[in-house]
Amino acid sequence: MAGNYRTNEVGAPSPTDTHSLTVGPNGPILLQDHQLIETMAHFNRERVPERQPHAKGAGAFGRFEVTNDVSAYTKAKVFAPGTKTEVFVRLAGNAGERGSADTLRDTRGFSVKFYTTDGNFDIVGNNVPMFFLRDPIKFPNLIRAAKRRADNNIHDHNMTWDFWTLSPESAHLVTLVMGDRGIPKTLRHMNGYGLHTFSWINADGEIFWVKYHFKTDQGIECLTQAEADRLAGVDPDCNQRDLFDAIERGDFPSWSLKVQIMPFEEAKTYRLNPFDVTKVWPHNDYPLIDVGTMTLDRHVRDHHTDVEQAAFDPGALVPGTGLSPDKLLLGRSFAYADAQRARIGINHKQIPVNAPKVEVRSYAKDGAMRVLPVSDPVYVPNSAGGPVADPARASEIVWHTDGDFVRTAYTLRRDDDDWSQAGDLVRRVMDEPQRKRLVSNIIDHMCDGSGVKEPVLSRVFEYWRNIDPDIGAQVEQEFRARTGS
Secondary structure, eight states: OTTOOOBOTTSOBOSOSSOOOBSSTTSOBOTTOHHHHHHHHHHHTOOOOOOSSSOSEEEEEEEEEEOSOOTTTOOOGGGSTTOEEEEEEEEEOSSSOTTSOTTOSSOOEEEEEEEEBTEEEEEEEESSSSOSOSOGGGHHHHHHHHSBOTTTOOBOHHHHHHHHHTOGGGHHHHHHHHSGGGSBSSSTTSOEEOOSOEEEEOTTOOEEEEEEEEEETTOOOBOOHHHHHHHHHHOTTHHHHHHHHHHHTTOOOEEEEEEEEEETGGGGTOSSOTTOTTSOOOTTTSOOEEEEEEEEEEOOSOIIIIIISOOOOTTOOOTTEEOOSOHHHHHHHHHHHHHHHHHHOTTGGGSTTTOOSSOOOOOOOOOTTOOSOOOSOOSSSOSSOOOOOOHHHHOOOOOOOOOOOOOOOOOOOTTOOSSHHHHHIIIIIOOHHHHHHHHHHHHHHHHSTTOOOTTHHHHHHHHHHHHOHHHHHHHHHHHHHHHTO
């Protein structure tokens, strides 16, 4: 068919679809069969390494529209009243591999790339408002504890509970994950959160601390463990399928972006450490403020090109936005970008899904997979009129800090501890049926596979007694009744 003939990778017509070049019909294959060699060589290399966390994901393009005026807090153009910005969103599992079921009890990744007029801005978060730990040096071990054993290559929840019970700061999120919200029904029916405390700066130079909340407009819906187990067997890709099908039929999912704002000075004396990512800011103290609406309305071009090669970076900031003293955030601002440099290459920002919509004028040069040309001068400072930095335009957010070099935990404040917010979640947020399901989910998780064993087992009971004495007693009683121990 004219205009629809197959080509090789350089665009020349392909000599075959089905047969290798051989010496006679029955002879050996010839090395000079370029079509065969190119086909096999590409096949051998067509997988990029999967991400460590968030390996299995789905994604879509869409738009973000500002519907409220938050210019009192930030001068970021992306949040200026009425602004519309193209976005790409990747929604993913956490500990599971690319072939895992969508219905595992776990957190979910929720990452948003805004293609702003000042460059790309990434919010790299989860579907939960807090995290398991607060120091980045423990992060690789958190993921390893949830992955496979080295000896038999099998997931082992004894490892997971071993790590959690030796890391009491995990209690708040573990309680949430073991409860009803541990398994979202679909990717559309879950919230997204920036997790960390970030910073905003307004046109007058005032700094504010900010937390991002993407509230699903579809409503929160979750699966029971029994429903999740069934779907894992009959449709393990149900979440990916649901997102694709919803967009395909024009049922575009949307989220309302809201923020909590804390004045800069208040953070110094607030009763909780506002930069501790294992805790949340009480909404009574810092209520949600509307910002805008994000809608996903366009499929990816293909899964590998956009979803697998998408690269998010908490350090991808635009003027008016910034980081904070949150230790985990500062660690992630290095680790995420470095993971993509290792996984898909130093020039991954030139891949279309990662490329900004504005012109890039940097002195980055060469490296594997560089496709955009550079021109002299390729160094700075120079006398040839090359681009120069503009600190006023960049508008980095900085603040005063001092102290000795130490390796220590955060300084505790009046209400800082690892158990209170987890206990409040159990006693004040969950009703009695939810608490019963919480205990059941904990027991199911502890008994999965080869089960939790001593000395970890005793620490699990103590862990839940620290969160809530009644829940701890029920966990121990029901575990022993089920296992006969």
